[in-house]
Amino acid sequence: MTTLDWIVMIATMIAIPGFGLWRGRGGKTTSHYLLAGKTMPWYAMGLSIMATQASAITFIATPGQAYVDGMRFVQFYFGLPIAMVLLAMTAVPIFHRAGVYTAYEYLERRFDAKTRALAGIVFLISRGMAVGLALYAPAIVMSVIFGWPDRLTTLIIGIVCVFYTTMGGIPAVTWTDVLQMTIIFAGLILALITVISLMPHGVSFTDAVYLAGAVGKLNAVDTKLDWDNRYNLWSGLLGSTFLMLGYFGCDQSQVQRYLTGKSVAQSKLSIMFNAVAKVPMQFFILFVGAMVFVFYLFAQPPMLFQQTAMKTIAKQPAYTSVQSKYDDAWSKRERAARALNVARQRDDKAALNASIADFRTAQREIETARQTGIQLYEKSAHESGFNDTNYIFLTFVTRYFPAGVIGLVIAVIMNAAMSSSSGELNSLAAVSVMDLYRRLFRPDETDRHYLIVSRICTAIWGTWAVLFAQYAKNLGSLVEAINQVGSYFYPVLLGVFILAFFFPRVRGSAAFWAMLTGEAVIVACAVFTHIAFLWYNVIGALAVVIAGWLLSIAAGEPPSHVLHVPAISPRIDTGAV
Amino acid sequence: MKFRLPAETYDSEPPPILGSWRNLYIAVLVWLAVVIAVCYAFTRYFA
Numbered sequence: 001m002t003t004l005d006w007i008v009m010i011a012t013m014i015a016i017p018g019f020g021l022w023r024g025r026g027g028k029t030t031s032h033y034l035l036a037g038k039t040m041p042w043y044a045m046g047l048s049i050m051a052t053q054a055s056a057i058t059f060i061a062t063p064g065q066a067y068v069d070g071m072r073f074v075q076f077y078f079g080l081p082i083a084m085v086l087l088a089m090t091a092v093p094i095f096h097r098a099g100v101y102t103a104y105e106y107l108e109r110r111f112d113a114k115t116r117a118l119a120g121i122v123f124l125i126s127r128g129m130a131v132g133l134a135l136y137a138p139a140i141v142m143s144v145i146f147g148w149p150d151r152l153t154t155l156i157i158g159i160v161c162v163f164y165t166t167m168g169g170i171p172a173v174t175w176t177d178v179l180q181m182t183i184i185f186a187g188l189i190l191a192l193i194t195v196i197s198l199m200p201h202g203v204s205f206t207d208a209v210y211l212a213g214a215v216g217k218l219n220a221v222d223t224k225l226d227w228d229n230r231y232n233l234w235s236g237l238l239g240s241t242f243l244m245l246g247y248f249g250c251d252q253s254q255v256q257r258y259l260t261g262k263s264v265a266q267s268k269l270s271i272m273f274n275a276v277a278k279v280p281m282q283f284f285i286l287f288v289g290a291m292v293f294v295f296y297l298f299a300q301p302p303m304l305f306q307q308t309a310m311k312t313i314a315k316q317p318a319y320t321s322v323q324s325k326y327d328d329a330w331s332k333r334e335r336a337a338r339a340l341n342v343a344r345q346r347d348d349k350a351a352l353n354a355s356i357a358d359f360r361t362a363q364r365e366i367e368t369a370r371q372t373g374i375q376l377y378e379k380s381a382h383e384s385g386f387n388d389t390n391y392i393f394l395t396f397v398t399r400y401f402p403a404g405v406i407g408l409v410i411a412v413i414m415n416a417a418m419s420s421s422s423g424e425l426n427s428l429a430a431v432s433v434m435d436l437y438r439r440l441f442r443p444d445e446t447d448r449h450y451l452i453v454s455r456i457c458t459a460i461w462g463t464w465a466v467l468f469a470q471y472a473k474n475l476g477s478l479v480e481a482i483n484q485v486g487s488y489f490y491p492v493l494l495g496v497f498i499l500a501f502f503f504p505r506v507r508g509s510a511a512f513w514a515m516l517t518g519e520a521v522i523v524a525c526a527v528f529t530h531i532a533f534l535w536y537n538v539i540g541a542l543a544v545v546i547a548g549w550l551l552s553i554a555a556g557e558p559p560s561h562v563l564h565v566p567a568i569s570p571r572i573d574t575g576a577v
Numbered sequence: 578m579k580f581r582l583p584a585e586t587y588d589s590e591p592p593p594i595l596g597s598w599r600n601l602y603i604a605v606l607v608w609l610a611v612v613i614a615v616c617y618a619f620t621r622y623f624a
Contacts, residue, residue, distance in 0.1 A: 081608070219624070221619075283616065
C-alpha cells in the first residue's frame with residue numbers, strides 16, 4: 001500500500017464515524033439511544049438495514065465466489081423481496097405501533113414472559129457468537145494479504161466501532177451506516193470500472209462478458225430442483241424467503257433499524273428500498289468477480305490465492321510438477337480464450353463452435369490442475385476443506401489496482417466490518433437491557449439509569465466481540481459452525497412470530513414448548529440428514545408452527561380474541577430530539 | 578384454525594408513490610419477477 005492508500009483508508013475510518021457521532025448528537029434518553037427517538041427517514045433506515053446485513057466478508061468473498069463458482073449465489077437473495085413485502089404487511093406495523101424497544105418485548109404482550117426471555121436468549125446466543133466474526137473475518141484475510149497482524153487489525157477496527165456505537169447509540173450507527181454504504185457503492189463501481197479498464201487490448205466489455213458466459217461463470221439462475229444443491233431458483237425463492245423472514249423480521253439487529261422510523265410508512269419504505277435494491281447489488285458484486293475471472297484469463301493468477309498455502313506447498317517435492325502442469329493449463333486456456341475472442345469478432349460460426357469447445361476443455365484442465373494444488377496443500381498441512389475464495393478479490397486488488405483505489409477498497413472492507421458490527425452491538429445491548437435486565441431484575445429504575453446501563457452493555461458486548469475476534473483463530477472449525485448459526489436459530493424465532501401474528505388460539509406455554517421442539521427438529525436435521533442448511537429455515541419454522549398449533553389444541557384453550565394486550569413497558573418518548 | 582392479520586397492520590398513511598401499499602407491494606413483486614427473468618435470460622444467452 002502506498003502513502004496515498006493509507007491516507008484514504010485512515011481518513012475514511014476517522015471521518016465516517018465522526019460524521020455519525022455529529023449527526024446523532026444531542027440525545028439524552030434511552031429512546032434516543034436505542035430507537036433514535038423514532039425520527040429516522042426511510043433512506044437512512046434503508047441504507048442502515050443494508051449495511052448491517054452486508055458484512056466485510058460480503059465484499060471480500062462474494063467476488064471470489066463468482067470467480068470460482070459463477071454467479072449462482074445471487075439466487076440466495078431471490079427470497080429477500082418476498083420476505084420484505086410480507087414483513088411490510090405484518091411485522092413492521094405491528095412492532096412499530098406496539099411501541100416496543102425489541103421484537104421480543106412484543107412476545108410477552110402476545111404470549112408470556114418466559115417466551116420473551118427464551119426468544120431474547122436465543123437471539124443473544126446466535127448474534128453474540130456471530131458479532132466477533134464480523135471483526136475477525138476481514139482481519140484474518142488482510143493479515144494474509146498484507147501481512148498485517150490480525151489481532152492488531154481487529155483491535156483497531158473494534159475500538160473505533162465500539163467507541164462510536166457506545167457514545168452515539170443507534171443515531172450514530174445509522175448515520176455512519178448511510179455514509180459507509182455510500183462509500184461502499186462508490187468503491188464497487190470504481191472496482192468494476194477498474195477491472196474492465198485493465199482488460200488487454202482487443203478485449204472489449206462485451207467480449208469479456210461473452211468469455212465469462214462461455215465457461216458458465218454467468219450462471220445466475222439454475223431452475224433444476226435439487227435438495228442438496230445450496231443455490232438454485234427454488235431454494236432461493238422458498239428457503240431464502242424463510243431465512244430472510246427470520247433475519248429481517250425476528251433478528252433484533254434488523255428490527256431495531258426499522259423501529260427508528262418517523263412513522264410506519266417511513267419504516268415500510270426503508271424495507272421496500274432493500275427489496276428493490278438488494279438483488280441488483282448482489283448481482284453487481286458477483287459480476288465484478290466474473291470480470292476478475294476474465295481478467296485472469298490473460299494474466300496468470302497464482303495457483304492458490306492464499307500466500308501462506310502457496311509457501312507451504314512450495315516446500316513439497318511434488319510442487320514443481322504440479323505448478324508446471326498448472327502453468328501449462330493456464331497457457332492453453334489463454335490461447336483458447338484469445339482464439340475464441342478472435343472467432344467471435346470475425347463472426348465465424350464454425351471456428352466459434354470449435355473455439356468454445358477448446359476453451360471449455362482448457363477451463364476444465366486448469367480447474368483440475370488447481371484442484372491438484374489444493375490437494376497437495378491439504379495433504380501437506382493435514383487440513384481438509386481448503387478454500388481460498390476469500391483471498392481472490394483482495395489479491396487482485398492489491399496487485400493491479402492503482403494507488404488510492406486500493407486504499408478505498410480496504411476502507412470499504414473496514415467500513416463494512418464496522419457497520420455490521422455496530423448494528424449488532426446496539427441490538428445486543430437493547431435486548432440485554434430491555435428484555436432481561438429491566439424485565440427480570442430492575443423494572444422500576446429511571447430512564448437515565450437504563451441509558452447508562454445501555455451504554456455499559458454496548459461496551460461489554462463490544463469488548464466481548466473484540467476478545468472473540470482476538471482468539472477466533474484458535475477456535476478452528478468452530479468458526480465455520482458459528483458462521484451458519486443463523487439457520488439454526490432464526491427458524492425458531494420466525495416460527496414463534498408466525499404463531500403470534502396468525503394463530504390466536506396459541507398461548508404462552510404452547511409457544512414456548514413449540515420453540516424448543518423446533519430447535520430439536522433443526523438439530524436432528526443437521527445431525528442425521530444431508531439437507532442443505534437453507535432448508536432448515538423452512539423445516540424449523542414449520543415445526544414450530546405445527547407443534548404450537550397441536551399443543552394449543554391439546555391444551556384445549558379457546559381462541560384468543562384479544563391478541564395484543566396493553567403495554568407492559570412505559571411508553572416510548574417519541575419526541576426526544 | 579383462523580388466519581387473520583392483527584388490527585395494527587391496517588394502513589393509515591399511503592406510500593408516496595403508486596397510491597396504495599397494495600400497489601407498491603405488487604410493483605416490488607413484479608420487479609422481482611423481472612429481475613429473475615433478466616437473470617435467467619442473461620444465463621441462457623451467455624451460456
